[in-house]
Amino acid sequence: MVAEKSASYRNTTQRAIILAEVESYDGHLTAGEIFERVRRQYPTIAYGTVYRTLHLLAEHGLIQELTFADQASRFDKRVERHDHVHCTDCGIIVDVDVPVALMARHVAEEQSEFTITSHHTVFNGLCRTCQGARNTGLRAASISVRAG
Amino acid sequence: MVAEKSASYRNTTQRAIILAEVESYDGHLTAGEIFERVRRQYPTIAYGTVYRTLHLLAEHGLIQELTFADQASRFDKRVERHDHVHCTDCGIIVDVDVPVALMARHVAEEQSEFTITSHHTVFNGLCRTCQGARNTGLRAASISVRAG
DNA sequence: GTCTATGCAAAACGTTTGCAGATAT
DNA sequence: ATATCTGCAAACGTTTTGCATAGAC
Numbered sequence: 001m002v003a004e005k006s007a008s009y010r011n012t013t014q015r016a017i018i019l020a021e022v023e024s025y026d027g028h029l030t031a032g033e034i035f036e037r038v039r040r041q042y043p044t045i046a047y048g049t050v051y052r053t054l055h056l057l058a059e060h061g062l063i064q065e066l067t068f069a070d071q072a073s074r075f076d077k078r079v080e081r082h083d084h085v086h087c088t089d090c091g092i093i094v095d096v097d098v099p100v101a102l103m104a105r106h107v108a109e110e111q112s113e114f115t116i117t118s119h120h121t122v123f124n125g126l127c128r129t130c131q132g133a134r135n136t137g138l139r140a141a142s143i144s145v146r147a148g
Numbered sequence: 149m150v151a152e153k154s155a156s157y158r159n160t161t162q163r164a165i166i167l168a169e170v171e172s173y174d175g176h177l178t179a180g181e182i183f184e185r186v187r188r189q190y191p192t193i194a195y196g197t198v199y200r201t202l203h204l205l206a207e208h209g210l211i212q213e214l215t216f217a218d219q220a221s222r223f224d225k226r227v228e229r230h231d232h233v234h235c236t237d238c239g240i241i242v243d244v245d246v247p248v249a250l251m252a253r254h255v256a257e258e259q260s261e262f263t264i265t266s267h268h269t270v271f272n273g274l275c276r277t278c279q280g281a282r283n284t285g286l287r288a289a290s291i292s293v294r295a296g
Numbered sequence: 297g298t299c300t301a302t303g304c305a306a307a308a309c310g311t312t313t314g315c316a317g318a319t320a321t
Numbered sequence: 322a323t324a325t326c327t328g329c330a331a332a333c334g335t336t337t338t339g340c341a342t343a344g345a346c
Contacts, residue, residue: 008321008324009325010319010320010321010325010326011320012319012326012327013319015326031310031311032309044328046327046329047328047329048311048313048327048329048330049328051310051311052312052327069215071310071311071335071336072309085262085264087262088265094262096256096259096260097259098252099255105271107247108231108246108269108271111233112233113275114274115279116233116271116273117236117272117273117274118271118273119270119271119272120270121252121268121270122267122268122269123256123260123264123266124265124266125265126265127260127261127262158299158344159346160300162301163301178335179335179336180334193302194302194303194304195335196302196304196305196337197302199335199336199337200301219310219334219335220334220335220336221335
């Protein structure tokens with residue numbers, strides 16, 4: 001995918017690498033994690049550049065910025081609206097798509113008198129691994145699993 | 149409401165004031181805002197005490213901690229599960245209750261194979277005031293309005 | 297009297313920014 | 322050529338923490 005250029009968007013090496021890094025990862029990286037990964041390919045990259053670029057890419061709709069209860073923003077190559085399930089034990093975040101939530105939007109509009117343009121639901125609970133670990137008394141490692 | 153005491157919960161003056169402050173406010177204060185308010189009554193209070201106490205009160209279920217896209221945690225006297233509508237113009241946050249969202253939980257459980265224990269939806273859009281301001285070309289001040 | 301909580305101050309985070317020099321256009 | 326971007330480094334706001342003292346029980 002090529003970046004759509006709005007007024008004065010310059011295609012720099014750094015931006016290309018940062019975008020490629022987010023697009024090559026199937027999950028929800030923090031800006032810090034992206035910085036570390038980009039630095040392996042381009043050691044002189046600055047933290048500030050990564051932050052600025054990630055927000056720029058998000059504004060251009062090329063990636064999506066997500067916010068969870070922990071403090072760090074996460075970035076996702078998936079730009080379509082979707083929701084997330086978060087394991088309170090191991091911290092893994094898994095994508096889900098909950099069409100029912102679209103109905104909730106109208107209810108929220110009626111209650112609040114807002115004009116609603118987007119919404120995001122975070123579900124908290126235990127992933128399969130941590131459910132099992134709980135039964136055996138063990139603690140699950142942070143194993144990457146994604147909802148199908 | 150009196151704090152339920154678990155093992156080694158001490159009723160201190162500071163804790164009582166902090167709890168009373170959250171319970172007397174009808175909205176979503178940040179920890180910093182709560183600190184400022186508590187300090188008017190109890191000028192020697194420390195930031196650290198406010199933070200520690202707010203989390204303690206949240207763990208005990210006396211207040212609720214909420215996280216939005218901006219960085220600061222907010223604290224709410226409402227402990228029942230509910231959702232929020234956020235105005236992207238003026239930043240106001242309004243409570244809503246979206247029972248439909250309960251159905252979404254089962255869908256999310258099936259898709260993720262998680263055992264889900266809680267969920268929270270944030271809707272983004274424009275409040276009535278900012279809708280009006282947009283029409284007239286004016287910018288709305290941050291006026292407190294709550295959904296009925 | 298003992299054990300926990302507070303106040304203080306420093307540090308740990310994630311994030312943002314001003315600026316001079318480098319680079320895309 | 323020039324307007325924008327990068328790298329650097331410092332600053333910012335929120336949150337956490339170590340430690341000695343004060344206070345609840």
